[in-house]
Amino acid sequence: MAYEVIRAVTDSDAYANLLLPPRLARSGLAPNDAAFATELTYGTLRGLGFYDAVIAAASGRPVEKIDAPVLDALRLSAHQLLGMRVGAHAAVDQGVSLARANAGGGAGGFANAVLRRITSLDAAGWRAELLKGVTDPDERLAIEHSHPAWVVRALRQALAAEERVDELEALLNADNAAPRVSLALLPGLPHDDDAVEQPLAAATYSPVGAAAPAGDPARLAAVRHGTARVQDEGSQLAALALSRARPVQPGEHWLDLCAGPGGKAALLAAEAALGGATLTANELVPARAGLVRTALAPFDPAPPVLERDGAELAAEMPDAFDRIMLDAPCTGLGALRRRPEARWRKQPRDVPALTALQSRLLDGAITALKPGGVLAYVTCSPHLAETRFIVDDAVRRAGGKVQRLDTRAVLDGIARHPLDLPVGSNEGEGSHVQLWPHRHGTDAMFIQLLTKSAG
Template sequence: MVEHRDGGPRRENRSAGRPKSTPAGAGQRERARPSAKSWRQVQPARRAAYTVLRAVQEDDAYANLLLPKELDRLGLSGGDAALATELTYGTLRRLGTYDAVIGLAADRDPATIDAAVLDALRLGVHQLMSTRVASHAAVNESVELAREASGSGAAGFANAVLRRIARDNPGDWLTRVADTARSDDERIGLESSHPVWIVRALRRALVAEGRGEELDDLLDADNVSPRVTMAALPGLAEPDGTRTAYSPVGFRLRAGDPEPLVRGSGGTVRVQDEGSQLAALALTRLAPVETGEKWLDLCAGPGGKTALLAADALAHGATLEANELVPARAGLVRKAIAPVPLEVVVHERDGRELAEERPGAYDRILVDAPCTGLGALRRRPEARWRKQPSDVAELATVQAGLLRAAVGALKVGGTVAYVTCSPHLAETAAIVKQITEELGDAVEELDARAVLRRVSRGAIDLPAPASGAGHAQLWPHRHGTDAMFIALLRRVR
């Protein structure tokens, strides 16, 4: 039986506890610098992907931050860069399924396989099961990577496992993997490569709005790279491409790399998920802005939404302050808003303290709260394996504290937008319910879905939750956005 943590692959050092007598893959660790010959044998795109996989497993690196550096270091661009990206992201996303396949093909728990060899196997399995790469290339280069990592014994082991996997088609392996599941949720987790606790959390969120039947589509969407969406800062730039369906400032490039357009625009055009655009605009456009309104972005780093708030504040004569707990991220906020000619003070504080010190000060506050990020799994390929159910409870305390403090910092009649890029009910509806119950008739929840329908360029499918609450939930499979949650609370006394 393949061992999983909640259906996901184990992340502990896979060498630990490995039986000394196990054969190949296990280890003689004849690790040495790759020979000139082996450097020739492994394509740079595969080598880049493998390097990133290793760093993600060993150093807790983030693939989306490390991969561009690795591409740069190896001088990869165009098709090679695209291949390296697909191999890295695809392998990381599908790790749960691939480890289960490897466990069956090797007839041993993947946790007992040398970690560096296991990563080489995962890269090979991804190519065999999910790409059109020729199987001899997928097998040979992964075997070479295993050899470099752990010697000829490991190469023999990797060769045997990958050839066994290559013999049958991916559908057969998926059926075998599904047959190992002890429950329906575990089966769904293994097939879709999601930890079981995340499968359940996503299902609960969909069921809450009467759309439980969309779960498979959502899990599939998590395994596909999102299309790049751009935002044109209102009043400072115009959408320059195919317009997106919902955001009035969103568009897609006709083709190619967004970087030259971003640079050429002086930062007034930027890459931004359409859901993030809508979340910011739901606050700035929920009602006409009165000149002199005071706005605050309480959890601003790295500043994507701050830039949109700043542009709308500038256009309508409002003022804006921003705050971010982590100084390095506060620096990113300053950079993000630099293209907007508006004076914005960026505080570096715990948002709860900052807001508590300013009772009744603001007309509009954005609380884009720190969260598990379960709504952005498609763009953070390793995140699903890193997050733990215990993270949710810890974050919920901070989220409730930030929202409570933000409401206190509103003027009477002012509005806070509570936003997360997670659809987990404990981080979304439960936080809003807790704070509205706590504050009683001091706050009212506005109809965020109606606001979004007004802001949106086109019709937007936002079912009402059975609870009757006013929030809006966006979804990757339905809207093509990250799963952003948006609730609007108005202070009424």
């Protein structure tokens, strides 16, 4: 099962977090076997850079020269040998069998030779071998923690902006750890003891969050009914920052501009309904729009879901919405724990196109915001080019018509426990919130609330 998912990830740009759970649900595997398959899949994808370097050294050839089906079998076995407590004989045998079954007998012999070479050193030994002659500190961290070097540099810069660069290794380690599973209990919908079969521990920060029990969250009736959702606490806080920035007035109109896959939209819809407001969701990609409709299905009536270019939609509706959520498309560097393959897909050359899109969407959202309304600019990335710089440029272009709201103060009034946030001293600093996996146990969400003046 792990091999099939990894083949789909590497061959078809699929996402493991979308493929693996339904396969596990259909498999009937015992809980310990399901956990083993999960670690095989996600652990291999998290460590892909390190394992590819080991495989290249052990085989004497670049991984690009190895047939893809064989390479994925080697990656799985490398993770078992270097990242899990699997017996060497079993790990080698499985890798050889997978290579032979998917690429023929010659591939099996090749896999056997490579894997036996890999068994000559443990993980620490291979890291030491690969680090020989590497002097650049970010290149060394990239090898040690299996991140692309450009991602290490971007994370270093983001932490340095908070004068916390000494936390870089802790952040990289957090990216490689399995994240805890959090639930959002949608306000106003039934998820009491009749719907949730066992008491749930409250989340650390989110007032609507809970820690998911061990095992498949879908075992809970509230999750199956859609009144509770698997959702990272950072995403919950981003939605609540918008919905609870100020009291809701009946009749308000809200917009989720880039709503896919629908987690924030569902929480916003629940919050809007409680206050007598209405939500419109928009998502350009049809498949993701379908996921938004599914997420909003428990509401009666379900909020409408449009399929429009977000910037064009917003520009056509000036001063139309009291609150707007812009969860902008981004590199996703803040969610590498949950989407481990994302770190290997993005390249530095992708950032300019994304920042241009983010700026275009934010300008459109500002146009669509009513004077005195609230706009949340959110990214699941701490990259400065996608966060602070985007907001700075948008505020500058608005020429005094847009002001930052004190997002930190809003979230301090929402969170169950204080968020450990740096104190900003320059203009605009301290008004945003940057969450971190190693510090808050959430995805690295960036949240900035904005408002627009009249005229």
